[in-house]
Amino acid sequence: MIHRFDALILGGGAAGLMCAIEAGKRGRRVAVLEHADRLGKKILISGGGRCNFTNLYCQPENFLSSNPHFAKSALARYTPADFIALVDKHRIPYHEKTLGQLFCDRSARDVLAMLEEECRAAGVSIFLNTKIQEVARDAEFVLRAANAEFRAPALVVATGGLSIPKIGATSFGYELARQFDLKIREPRPGLVPLVLEAEDRSRYCDLTGVSAEVIADCGGQQFREKMLITHRGLSGPAMLQISSYWKKPQQIQIDLAPGAVPTAVFNDPQTPRTLTTLRSEFRKILPARFADRWLELHAPALWTNPALAHFEQQAHGWSITPAGTEGFEKAEVTCGGVDTDELSAKTMESRKVPGLFFIGEVVDVTGQLGGFNFQWAWASGAAAGRAL
Numbered sequence: 001m002i003h004r005f006d007a008l009i010l011g012g013g014a015a016g017l018m019c020a021i022e023a024g025k026r027g028r029r030v031a032v033l034e035h036a037d038r039l040g041k042k043i044l045i046s047g048g049g050r051c052n053f054t055n056l057y058c059q060p061e062n063f064l065s066s067n068p069h070f071a072k073s074a075l076a077r078y079t080p081a082d083f084i085a086l087v088d089k090h091r092i093p094y095h096e097k098t099l100g101q102l103f104c105d106r107s108a109r110d111v112l113a114m115l116e117e118e119c120r121a122a123g124v125s126i127f128l129n130t131k132i133q134e135v136a137r138d139a140e141f142v143l144r145a146a147n148a149e150f151r152a153p154a155l156v157v158a159t160g161g162l163s164i165p166k167i168g169a170t171s172f173g174y175e176l177a178r179q180f181d182l183k184i185r186e187p188r189p190g191l192v193p194l195v196l197e198a199e200d201r202s203r204y205c206d207l208t209g210v211s212a213e214v215i216a217d218c219g220g221q222q223f224r225e226k227m228l229i230t231h232r233g234l235s236g237p238a239m240l241q242i243s244s245y246w247k248k249p250q251q252i253q254i255d256l257a258p259g260a261v262p263t264a265v266f267n268d269p270q271t272p273r274t275l276t277t278l279r280s281e282f283r284k285i286l287p288a289r290f291a292d293r294w295l296e297l298h299a300p301a302l303w304t305n306p307a308l309a310h311f312e313q314q315a316h317g318w319s320i321t322p323a324g325t326e327g328f329e330k331a332e333v334t335c336g337g338v339d340t341d342e343l344s345a346k347t348m349e350s351r352k353v354p355g356l357f358f359i360g361e362v363v364d365v366t367g368q369l370g371g372f373n374f375q376w377a378w379a380s381g382a383a384a385g386r387a388l
């Protein structure tokens with residue numbers, strides 16, 4: 001059976017659905033081809049089930065890409081306010097959790113239901129359980145599944161990244177890009193917990209569950225947020241954020257006492273220069289178990305002013321060299337992807353292959369933690385949808 005459309009959208013996640021809605025609203029006959037048994041599985045598990053669907057303070061600086069300018073155009077033409085207007089139209093209750101991050105009050109299901117409703121209103125055709133075996137291009141794109149063939153002059157690839165393979169992530173989008181001779185920036189896990197070397201694991205990982213506010217720094221990129229000790233390493237927002245910027249074998253510097261000066265207490269000559277005093281100061285800044293452990297391993301060798309200054313320096317710049325990350329199984333996003341040099345920043349269309357578009361996470365644009373990845377999915381999806 002042959003199905004003919006104006007545009008085929010491969011992948012029914014955040015970016016694919018937004019693209020379909022925008023194109024459908026403009027009268028295009030579009031089909032979303034999804035290999036899973038339902039749309040938007042990642043939306044459903046996002047934000048702990050409440051979907052952090054955008055960020056009020058979204059700026060191009062919140063994104064990583066080999067070309068930091070690429071995302072600007074799409075982000076400017078579909079803003080957080082545009083998505084909030086859609087959420088308001090559907091009367092979905094939401095709240096700002098922290099740092100401009102907007103979450104559903106009830107459930108991520110609200111966001112998916114809204115997108116499905118918008119697809120229905122825009123006349124979008126949805127094909128679930130549709131596994132494309134082959135993509136060819138003659139006068140138009142031809143996609144072959146087991147029992148059907150889909151044809152259209154435009155093909156939008158919205159198959160996402162490699163993170164969380166167990167809910168349907170595939171490398172299909174990257175393979176398709178290679179098939180059409182488009183460059184790929186090596187995909188790697190982002191927003192992912194870090195694994196420590198064996199020695200550091202034995203030093204700290206029995207403190208699993210302990211968390212502290214820190215500043216994590218890698219290559220000049222800094223995040224002041226919570227760090228969490230896990231049974232294999234470090235996680236929590238500060239470490240997830242910095243993981244996207246980290247590449248083996250770089251070091252990460254961690255300020256364990258942001259804005260505090262634990263040794264200042266010794267400026268008073270009456271204060272005894274002892275480990276007990278330093279421990280009680282350090283416990284004011286860090287959870288007691290972590291403060292005690294860190295002091296056991298880094299206590300000043302002497303109680304002289306230079307030794308105390310050295311200790312202070314270490315507390316504000318604890319250097320760790322992670323062994324690696326927890327990989328795509330635990331990563332929230334995939335960094336890297338289809339090289340932005342290959343695409344028009346305005347429409348997401350391939351420069352080499354007219355009619356072929358790439359949107360969302362499959363492109364080499366990755367958001368920081370906090371609703372930015374969905375904003376990129378909406379913005380890049382809208383950019384392509386308006387160009388179809």
Ligand SMILES: Cc1cc2nc3c(=O)[nH]c(=O)nc-3n(C[C@H](O)[C@H](O)[C@H](O)COP(=O)(O)OP(=O)(O)OC[C@H]3O[C@@H](n4cnc5c(N)ncnc54)[C@H](O)[C@@H]3O)c2cc1C
Nearest residue numbers: 011013014015035046047052160168172360361371373374
């Ligand atoms: C646990 C978790 C929590 C997250 N929470 C947030 C959050 O709160 N806020 C935020 O901004 N971001 C969050 N993210 C990131 C965000 O979910 C993604 O960046 C976003 O979904 C990317 O949208 P996309 O449409 O490009 O890809 P996806 O949403 O991954 O959609 C891709 C779709 O393509 C389908 N597909 C794959 N291969 C094929 C194929 N061969 N044929 C047909 N279909 C295919 C997939 O089944 C999927 O439906 C989270 C990610 C994870 C893993």
